Amino acid sequence: MTDILDDLAWRGLIAQSTDIDALRASLAKGPITAYCGFDPTAPSLHVGNLVPLFTLARIQQAGHRAIGLVGGATGLIGDPGGRNTERALNPVELVAEWVEKIRVQVSRFLDLTDEARGVMVSNLDWTAGLSAIDFLRDVGKHFPVNRMLSREAVSARLAGEGLSYTEFSYQILQSNDYLELYRRYGCTLQLGGSDQWGNITAGVDFIRRVEGAHVHALTVPLITKADGTKFGKTAGGSVWLNPEMTSPYAFYQFWLNADDRDVVKFLKIFSFRSREEIEELEKSVAERPFAREAQRALAVEFTTMLHGADQVVAVQTAAKALFGQGALQELDAATLGAALSEVPRVQVPALGASFVDLMADSGLVASKSEARRAIKEGGAYLNNEKVTDEGYIPTGDDLIAGRYLVLRRGKKSIGGVEVG
Template identity: 50%
Template sequence: MTAPTDDRQAPSARGGAVLEELQWRGLLSHTTDLEELHQLMDEGPVTFYLGCDPTAASLHVGHLVQLCLMRRLQEAGHHPVVLVGGATGLIGDPRPTSERTLNDPEVVAGWVQSIADQVRPFVSFEGENAARLVNNLDWFSGLGALDFLRDVGKHFRVNQMLKKDSVSARLESEQGISYTEFSYQILQGYDYWHLHIQEGVQLQIGGQDQWGNLMAGVDFVHRKEGRSVHAITSPLVTDSTGKKFGKSEGNAIWLDPEMTSAWTFFQFWLNAEDVKVVEYLKLFTFLTREQIDELAAQVEAEPFKRAAQRALAREMTAMVHGEQATADVEVAAAALFGKGSLREVPVNAILDATRELEGAEVRLGDTWVDVVVATGLADSRKSAKRFLAEGAISVNGETVSADGALEEGDLLGERVAVVKRGRKNMAAARVTSDPA
C-alpha cells in the first residue's frame, strides 16, 4: 500500500487547529473535552494511539477512516502509536448478537504481522514525530491473573461495564455473554493506561462503536493515576441505506490485494452513490477543501459524468494499492470499453478486471458459436450464428466469424478472452483445461 503523494494532500493544520479540520470533514463523532484537547494540542505535540485487533487476515475499508485520521493527526505534528492487538485479538470485542469464534494463537500471530504491514504506509516511521508500532501481547503475556484482578479489575465498575451497548444487547439475548467477551473492555482500558505510562499517550482514537471501550481506558487512567486523558471517535461509514462497511455486514472490501483486487477496490469507490460521494471525499481523501467543493459542484451540475466518483476511486486506490496499480486499472477499464487495446493491458490487471465479468468456462477448440452461447451473449446457436454473421461479435476487440474457433492465441494471460456483442454486452470466456 502507498500513502497519498504530497501533491494531492491538503495543507495540514497544526496543533489544535487540526480539530477544526476534522470537524469540517465530519470525522468527529464523540469527544471527551474538545476545548481542553484543543488547548493541549496547542501547547505541544500530543501522543495518541490507534488500536487494531487482528480478527481477520486483513483490515477492510471500514478501518480506513481511522487510518486516515491517524495520518492527519501526524501531519499536524502529533505522535502516533499504532497498537496491533496480539492479545486482545485472541478474544475480540463482543459482537451484539453472538459469541466470537476464538482463533488459534498461531493464526492470530500471523494476522498481527499482516495488519502491521498494512498499517505502515499510512504513517511515517521517520522524523521528529515518527510513529511507533506496539503489540499488546508484549505486556499482557507476563501479567498474572491474580495481579490483573488485584491491580486492574478493582478499578472497573461492573454497573458501568453493563451499560456498553454490545454488552447490554447480549445480556438481553437468549445466549447471554461469556466472561471472556465481557472482560474485553478491561483489557482495552489497560492498554490505554500502559501506553499512557510507557509512551506518554494522552489521546486514543477509534470508531464510534468503540466509545465505551475508549471511555473504559479514560476512566481507568483517571482512577489509577488521577490524570485526565482524552478520546475521540469517528462516525461509522455507511451507504445511503445505513448499512456500514465491514466484514460483519458481509460486504467487506479488504485492503489486502490478495483478498480484494485493485480492480474491485477501484470499482467499489467508482460506484459510490451521488448522495454519499462528497461525504466519502471528505472522510477518506487528502484533497483540499477547494478541490472537494469543486467536485461537489460537479455532482450537482453534471452527476452523469461521475467526476467525483472517479476522483474518489483514483485517490483511494492509489492510497491502498499504489499509483501503478491504479494506472493499470484505469487502462484496463478503458480497454474493456473500447478505448485502447486489451493486449496492451498488464496481465494481472486484465485478469482482475475479467474476474468480475459474467461468463463461462470453455475449451480451446470450441467454435465461436459455442462460446457465444456458453457465455450467455446469445440464447441459442441460431441467434449466435446470426450475431456472428452480422459482425456483432468481437473477441478482445477483434471481430470474429461463425467458422472460427477459440485458439490459444485468443487468450489474455493464457486464461481468458473478452467476448462482446455490440458495444455494451460483454462476457469472459475462461479456459480451465485443454480439450480431451
Template identity: 45%
Template structure:
C-alpha cells in the first residue's frame, strides 16, 4: 500500500480549500525535503485558536519530511494586510514587533521542531526594510497590473468600505509576493499556504516567482473554519482563545474544546489533533456518554499539543474535580494519552490542596473573606474582598455574591466544600 502524500492527508483532514497546479504540486510533495511557508502577523504577542489551521498544516508538513518556514511579518506588519479587514490596522513599532516575534516563536515551538534547521522562523523585515523604492518599482512593480490587483477580493472589500484602501495597504500584495520570491531564492521555498483570504496574494507571488526565477511555485489555501452554528472558529463571548497560557490558561483552553458542539467533534479532531483518521471516523455518529468522552479526548489532545501533556493532565484533573471525570472507553481513540477509567477523579482528589476546619466554627458560619485567607486562596482580607466583589470567588461552583457571605456546615457536599478563586485555583474543605 502506497504511503499517503501530505497533500492527501491535508485533504482528508479538511484543511484544503483550493490549490494551484494540483498535479505538479503532488509531484513536488511526493519527494521529501520540500520547503513551504506561511506568514504570521506580529502585531500582537500571541497567536490564537483562529491560527491553528495554518499552524497544524505546517506541523503536518514537517511530520511528512518537509521543511516549514514560519514567516513573521516584521516588515509587512508595519503596514498591515488589508485581507479580510474593513479598516486599516494600527501601526506598531519595531520594538513591539521584535517582542511579539519572540512570544510567537515560543508558541510555535509547541507545534514545530526548530532544532537543526528542521523548521525556520524568519522575519521579512530582514529584506523589506532595506528596499530602495526606485529599484523596487523598476524590478518588481513592473510585473504587476493595477487592473488585476483591484479585482482581488481583499482589495475590493476595502475599496468599497467607508474608509477606503490606503496607498500603504495597496502595496501589500507586492511585498508579500516579494517575500515568496526571496524565500524561493534563498531557501528554495516553492509552496506558500494561507487562509482563503490570501488567495490573491499567493497567486501574485507565484506569478512573480515564475517571472523572476523561471520556477513553478505553488499555493494552498485553507477554508474559514466555522462551528456548526456558523460562528467563526476561536471566537467566544469573551473574545479570542489565545495560545499563550498567560492569556488563556490551560484550564480555560481545555474548557473551550470540551464545550465543542457534538456536530463539530469529529471535524475538530481531524483539524486540531494528530489522532489517526481511522479512530476519528469512529467518533462520527456516537452520542451520550461516549460523545462526552470524545469531547474530553479532543480537549486533552488539543491542550497537550498547545500547552504540553502535563498541562493537559492538570486541566483534565481540574475539570474532573468540578464536573466529574468522564469514563473514557479503552477502544475510543486508543492513540490518545488521555487518562482513562475515571482515574482523573482520583488524581485530582489527591493533588488538590485541602484542609479541615472545626465543624463548630462552620455551624456558627465563617465569612467567605476569612476562609479564603485561611485556605491560602487569597493573600489578605483586602485581596479576598476584591476577588469576591469582582465575581472571582466560588463556593461549590456557585459564585459568592458578597465577601461577608457565611460559609456553613450545610454547604458540605459529599463530605467536602469546594472553594475556587478565579478560573483554576481550588481548595477543598474536608469534614
C-alpha cells in the first residue's frame, strides 16, 4: 500500500507533506482513512477541483478508505485565501442546493458501495448544532491568534482591505472538520490544494493539542499550463463538470486541444491509465505529435468518465460532421448547438441575410469581400454544401434542427448561425 506515494510522486501530485516518511510508515501498517473537502461556492465543481479529488480516488484504489466532504457549513462562510476582498455570502437555501449538486459530482469519482471503502459527509452535520459558546470554549481556545495571523492568506488580506471575523474563523471550522472525522472515522490524512496548506496544518495541530494524536497532511500542486494561462480556463470561462455549464462537446474539445507540452502532465493527473500506457502515449507525442493520440486518449477517457460513452460518440460524430465527414442533419440540436458555441457565430432573429453577409457577420471571414472571394475560389460551404452563388440567401429549408446553419471556409474554418 505504500506504493501509492511513489505513484503520486511520479504523477507530480505531491506538493507538501507534514512528514512523508511518517505517512509512508502509516500506510505500511494497513489501510488508513483520508479525506478531502469541497466547498459549494458554485453549482458545480470545475476541472481544477479534480486534482485533489482524483488524488483521493487513487488513494482509495490503493486499498484505503476515502471520505468526500462537502462544505455545507464552510460554504456559508468562505475561505479568505485567494481573494483581495470579502466574499459575498450566498443565501442559505442556495448553498444547500449547491451542496447536493457537488455531493453528486464528488460521488461519481469515489467508490461508496461500502462504508468501509468510502463515505460522503457534509460538515454542516456537526457544525449546525454547535453553539457559539461551545465553539469558543471547546474549539477556539486551541487556536493561538498570533499563529493564525501569520498564515499567508490572512496576512495578505490584513495588508490590504482586511477581513471580517467571519472569514478569519474559516480556518478554525476546517480544523474542526478534521477533528470530527478523526473521531468519527479514524481519519488520519487530509488532502487539499497547496493553497490550503495553512488551513490543513492547523487541523493537524488542533488534533495534536486536543487528542494528543499525530495525523498527516498532503497537498497537491496548483496546476499551471505551459503557455502561462490559467489551467481550467478557456475563452468562455471555467471548464465545469455540470453539462449545462460546460457542454460535453466543449469538455471533450478542452482536452483534445491540450498543448503537446501539457498533455502528458494532464494524463498523469487525470487519467487512470497505467504508467506503461502513459509512457507509450508520451512517446507518441514526441514521435507523432500531429496524430494527437495522447490528447484523444485523455479526452475520450475523461469525457466518458464524466458524461458517459454515448456523449463521447455524439461529440465525435458532431466534430466529424462539422468538417464534412458526416451528415449534419443527423445531429441532435443540443450537441450541434454546443459545437457551434465553440466557433465564430452570429445569432439572428430571422432569416433574410445573404450567405455573404452571414459569413462576415459570424466572424468567419473578416469582410464581405473576403466572403465573396472564398465563394469564387470554391472554398465556401453552407451545411457542407459548396456555395457558388454570391447572392444566395438561406431559407428555412437550410436550417438544421429548425434553427442552425453551419458555415465553413476551406477545410478547417467553421462558423455558425443561430436563428431565433
